Every structure is written in structure tokens, then in C-alpha cells.
Amino acid sequence: MSAFIQVKNVWQVYGEQTVLERLNLSIAEGEFCTLVGASGCGKSTFLRLLLGQERPSKGEILLDGTPLAGEPDASRGVVFQRYSVFPHLSVLDNVAIGLELPCSALLGRLFGSAKRAAREQAAELLQKVGLGHALDKYPSQLSGGMQQRLAIAQALIMKPRVLLLDEPFGALDPGIRKDMHALLLELWRETGLTVFMVTHDLSEGFSLGTRLMVFDKTRIDPHAPNAFGARITYDIPLNEDRRAVRAALDTLPAHLTDGLPTAQQGVRA
């Protein structure tokens, strides 16, 4: 398995607080990884590093052998729990603009045919995520689930190689979440994207993807509670061997699973 994303001895320290400590990780192209962990343990921080919104305090992250440049680029799309859209633009324009903005910057102005092509591409993608009927609507007219479908289309319009998701479905009702899981799996299978999703729902982490990672602060010093950051303490392949997955579930210590939905309920059928 060749490494597509490589995380090498990464630390993230804010002032006195070490949030991430000595992270080492290899992800192959096309994997669907989920990361769970208690609130405040550093999941979003790690995702921001993968996105390139922040640079690690120490260590480096390579994408296909090249160190991340320290700012987001088109190779990585991202979906957050709260979507960010242009409220005054239609659903179609909110997605097409992802293609139009880089072109305008390059050309000074966008030629008519390029603009048409961008809108056609956006409409096709919106159809795929189930918003083909809502192209002319405005974001405020969409339900929560539809808004997240829009956010996914925005993230995918530039054809990224990696899709990063930070608690993307945390605010949705269980029924809608199930629909969103199905959509995400369908897009992943169809595109061969590498997916990295942060969630604090263990059942969601187990029910999706090929690999589940668990963050934990393993060595907290009572005299310096912030001295040690989160590390990946479990890295479990979610293969088709259900017994192996269940055995791995049993190894998770109670403090990681307390308060989280029952993992067994979420194991993929």
C-alpha cells in the first residue's frame, strides 16, 4: 500500500497547550478514514492541518510526496458542520462560482462559453447530489440536509483528490443523516476520492469507510494537564471481516466509548 497522505511526526502546540503530539500516519489513495475522539481532543485541529489552513508546529504532511504548501488548494475539498455559502447567490451559482472564481482571476474576466461550461458542470454535480430540482433556489430556502448536499457539491466542484469532512452531519436528524451517509458512500465509490472524516459519533465512524482512527490523550500529567496532546491510539481497519471489527471494538477502553452511541449498532452490514 503506497502512501498518498503522509503525516510525519506532527505536533501542534498553541502557547502552553500541546494539542497534537507525534502524529504519524499513512493513508493510501482511495481510503475512507474516519476519526473519532472526545470533544476538545484536537480532531478539528488535525483536519485544519490536513486542509493546509494551519501549518504544524513541528513535523510535516505530504500529499502524494509533496509537502503541503501551508494554504488550502484545489487538491483538497472540505465540508464543515456549518456550511458557508453566498446567501445572495442561487444554488447553481454557489457551486459554479467555485470554477468561475479561479478562472476570472486568471483571465481578468470570464468568457461566455467558459461560464456556460462552469454552470453546466455545476448543474451536473448538483443533480448527482440530489439537488437537481433546486438549482434556482437560494440557500435559505433549503432544509438542513439539502444545505449539506450543497456543501458537498461545493467541495467537489474542483475535483479534489481528497475530501475532508468535519462533523458534516452533526446537526442533522437521524433519518437525514442516513441519507447523507448513503450519498457520501456513493460519491466515494464512484470517484475513488480519498476521504477523511472527523466525527464524535462512534457509530458513524464505524458504519462508514475503510478505517477508523481514535484520538486520545494518553499521557496526561496531573500537574501539567495540557502538556501532552492527542495521539492516534487506535487505528482499526473496517474490513468485511465482521468478527475482526467486533473484536477491535471490544478493545476500545470505556472512557473512549462512554457517552458515544453504541458502536456495534453502527457496524456496516
Ligand SMILES: Nc1ncnc2c1ncn2[C@@H]1O[C@H](COP(=O)(O)OP(=O)(O)OP(=O)(O)O)[C@@H](O)[C@H]1O
Ligand atoms: N487556534 C487555536 N489557538 C489556541 N487553541 C486552539 C486553537 N485551535 C484549537 N485550540 C484548542 O485545541 C484544543 C482542541 O480543539 P479542537 O477543536 O481541535 O478539538 P475537537 O476534538 O475538534 O473538539 P470538538 O469535538 O469539540 O469539535 C482545544 O482545547 C482548543 O481550545
